[in-house]
Amino acid sequence: MDLQNKIKLIDTPIAEKIIKDNLPGLALAFTDQKDTLHVSTYGFSNLDTRTPVQPETMFEIGSIGKTFTALLMLQEVEAGRLDLDRPVSEYLPWWRVETDYEPITPHHLLSHTAGITGGSDLAPHGYYEVFALREQKTSVPAGKYFHYSNVGFKTLGYLLEAVCGQPYGEILQRGILDPLGMKATHSLITLETRRLMALGYRPFYDDRPPHCTYPLTSAEWHEYGGADGSVATTPGDLAIFLRMLLNRGAYPGGQIIQIDSFRLMSHGVGVIPEGGDYIFDGGCYGYGLMVKEVGGHTLVGHLGGTPGYHAVIVGDMDDGLGVTLQTNGFGDTPGIARFALDTLRAVQLGQDPPGALTEVDHKCIEKPAEYAGVYSSKSRSFSVEAADHQIWLVTNEGDRIMLEGRGPDLFFVNHPDFSLYLLRFERNTSSGQIEGVCYGPEWFSHSRNQGSVEYPYPLDWEKFEGHYRSHNPWFSNFRVYIRKGNLWLGIPHGGEEQLFLVGSNSFRVGVDERSPERLTFDGFVDNRALRATLSGCDYYRTFTP
Numbered sequence: 381m382d383l384q385n386k387i388k389l390i391d392t393p394i395a396e397k398i399i400k401d402n403l404p405g406l407a408l409a410f411t412d413q414k415d416t417l418h419v420s421t422y423g424f425s426n427l428d429t430r431t432p433v434q435p436e437t438m439f440e441i442g443s444i445g446k447t448f449t450a451l452l453m454l455q456e457v458e459a460g461r462l463d464l465d466r467p468v469s470e471y472l473p474w475w476r477v478e479t480d481y482e483p484i485t486p487h488h489l490l491s492h493t494a495g496i497t498g499g500s501d502l503a504p505h506g507y508y509e510v511f512a513l514r515e516q517k518t519s520v521p522a523g524k525y526f527h528y529s530n531v532g533f534k535t536l537g538y539l540l541e542a543v544c545g546q547p548y549g550e551i552l553q554r555g556i557l558d559p560l561g562m563k564a565t566h567s568l569i570t571l572e573t574r575r576l577m578a579l580g581y582r583p584f585y586d587d588r589p590p591h592c593t594y595p596l597t598s599a600e601w602h603e604y605g606g607a608d609g610s611v612a613t614t615p616g617d618l619a620i621f622l623r624m625l626l627n628r629g630a631y632p633g634g635q636i637i638q639i640d641s642f643r644l645m646s647h648g649v650g651v652i653p654e655g656g657d658y659i660f661d662g663g664c665y666g667y668g669l670m671v672k673e674v675g676g677h678t679l680v681g682h683l684g685g686t687p688g689y690h691a692v693i694v695g696d697m698d699d700g701l702g703v704t705l706q707t708n709g710f711g712d713t714p715g716i717a718r719f720a721l722d723t724l725r726a727v728q729l730g731q732d733p734p735g736a737l738t739e740v741d742h743k744c745i746e747k748p749a750e751y752a753g754v755y756s757s758k759s760r761s762f763s764v765e766a767a768d769h770q771i772w773l774v775t776n777e778g779d780r781i782m783l784e785g786r787g788p789d790l791f792f793v794n795h796p797d798f799s800l801y802l803l804r805f806e807r808n809t810s811s812g813q814i815e816g817v818c819y820g821p822e823w824f825s826h827s828r829n830q831g832s833v834e835y836p837y838p839l840d841w842e843k844f845e846g847h848y849r850s851h852n853p854w855f856s857n858f859r860v861y862i863r864k865g866n867l868w869l870g871i872p873h874g875g876e877e878q879l880f881l882v883g884s885n886s887f888r889v890g891v892d893e894r895s896p897e898r899l900t901f902d903g904f905v906d907n908r909a910l911r912a913t914l915s916g917c918d919y920y921r922t923f924t925p
Contacts, residue, residue: 401711405433409619413700425578439706441691442684445609450668478517489532490667491649499531500917506534506606526650537607565613578708580688589874599688600853692717742784755824821861835865848919
């Protein structure tokens with residue numbers, strides 16, 4: 381069996397996986413250090429017309445564009461026009477962030493250690509968002525805290541324009557796309573780009589944790605040209621880009637960056653937090669590049685997402701092999717990319733390929749009996765039953781729903797009465813025994829607890845509670861609620877962050893005191909806030925719960 385046919389062994393499990401995850405379409409490209417070995421495509425670029433994904437189909441690749449920007453920055457360093465340790469304001473005199481510490485440098489922005497917010501996408505393009513950083517103040521010295529920042533890379537785009545005297549798209553075209561021969565890649569996402577791309581999709585519901593049973597709808601779309609992720613490309617072209625990384629900056633015509641610059645780029649600065657199913661969790665972030673040691677192999681790459689699209693590039697620097705993944709939806713794309721890379725590595729080394737995707741069975745629960753019991757809030761109750769590594773929520777009306785794990789003590793309930801939030805079981809810090817379960821603003825106490833417990837809170841907080849929306853396609857809405865005496869920011873995909881008062885009607889987002897994210901309320905009518913500003917982006921109270 382030849383190489384391509386061996387790689388095609390992945391087709392059946394991946395085709396089954398995209399159906400299970402409700403992914404519209406997907407494209408994979410396999411490369412070594414010399415050539416693109418194979419391109420596999422699945423599903424549809426347009427569900428209405430049933431147009432299949434083809435090797436020439438374009439997708440947005442989101443934050444993988446940060447890797448392009450980092451390479452362009454290092455090119456300017458090599459040319460002697462840029463010093464990564466000089467203040468950003470020396471290159472962009474209008475750029476300012478309030479700080480009590482040493483000035484922020486390009487090094488800090490490239491490594492997400494500037495101490496600034498992640499970005500709010502408050503406008504379709506990044507000019508004003510970068511300018512508006514002057515309204516924020518850092519809480520830690522630059523270089524001390526990793527906090528992923530899109531607006532930091534947007535700043536780097538304008539810095540490049542100032543240094544080079546050209547628009548970012550032209551700099552990217554000249555510095556990377558033309559030398560590598562990436563002729564099917566657009567450096568900016570425009571209306572003309574849209575004509576060539578797969579149609580992006582998202583779950584129908586944007587205000588609750590996603591589930592594969594939810595229908596899909598087309599995602600919001602807009603033109604984009606920011607240096608944090610403005611690239612749209614095909615599987616073949618993205619494989620060319622990854623191949624250059626596998627060769628540490630080299631390509632058949634020369635060097636995109638020199639080997640010393642690549643070492644700098646791939647040298648870990650910030651530690652990527654654990655907590656997801658991502659390839660690089662717990663690894664390090666260099667300059668626009670994620671790095672992780674796995675089983676004696678160094679993996680490099682990046683993940684990217686925009687409304688309706690997701691992409692992954694991952695390369696094994698020791699075996700010289702890499703995989704790119706692009707899709708017009710969202711699912712376990714990191715898991716698919718890992719499986720594809722493991723298959724490629726096995727095929728190249730003459731080993732048996734994995735054959736099947738390794739998946740977590742979200743319905744198989746470790747120690748299910750720990751969760752069993754009756755849980756009651758002030759207004760309703762339910763019971764949890766356990767058997768055979770599974771747990772069920774049973775309503776008073778007799779509905780019985782199997783719970784699906786989403787993390788430690790965290791579960792999805794596929795039922796209308798529990799659709800807006802995940803269930804979060806809380807344990808006693810001393811005994812480890814389950815004390816109760818959180819569902820958004822509700823606290824359900826386990827029946828073993830004696831008596832009722834009141835959780836006092838400032839009554840003034842009630843004016844902040846509610847559902848807030850904007851026209852931001854990246855992060856369209858959130859909820860604010862009080863639970864167990866604390867104020868919380870509820871994030872639609874299922875996350876939540878505790879809010880801590882830092883000023884008049886203003887709160888820090890998250891328990892980490894270094895967090896730069898802020899949520900501020902104003903526009904009070906009838907003792908209710910009508911507007912909530914999350915790190916610079918305005919959201920407005922809406923009528924839905």
